[in-house]
Amino acid sequence: MKDFKNFVVWQKSHQLTLDVYKMTHNFPKEELFGLTSQMKRSASSIPTNIAEGCGRNSDKDFARFLIIAFGSANELEYQFILSRDLNFINNESSEKLLFQVEEIKKMLNSLISKLYNK
Template structure:
């Protein structure tokens, strides 16, 4: 499994990504029905892409491929943050709940960046 023999289920960054996705689904249940194929769908897709890309990267055969998928996860995280900001502007959902999600997203971002740095370091050390 990539450069790490652990299952993605063991990774705290994947676990938090799954928790975030679940919370996004719960939040978007309160969005207006007319947003089902708009903001609701976009938020859910972007949120679920975070742990999905972590899992896919972990399952790849090389560290470079793992890093490639982690970059997709970071991009999806940025999309979720943008859609949550839009939700606040449109007054969709509970603003306190959205702020809590933003804090979790920031933590997920730190964890993803840390994993990327660790993998880059391993990759650079193996090329010596």
């Protein structure tokens, strides 16, 4: 069993989730059950799937959960773009968040590759 808290990708995705919760606090109230909720679910799904995968018995199972986390990162990336285009966040915030999610995606991809090439 691996300790998920030791993975830098988990640490970064946890921080991104905290950032999403802070950012969406200022979204329009009519988005509470729409985009706000979707973004929180997508963001929290990344570190959640990393944590769950760490509790699995094989590298293959762990990799499967990392792939799910990667999919959630892609969802979140689009939601950042949508939020920017709807003027819910400014360009500067958008660029910062998109950089964070891209970094996480690269880290996930690298870890997935390592697990499959063992």
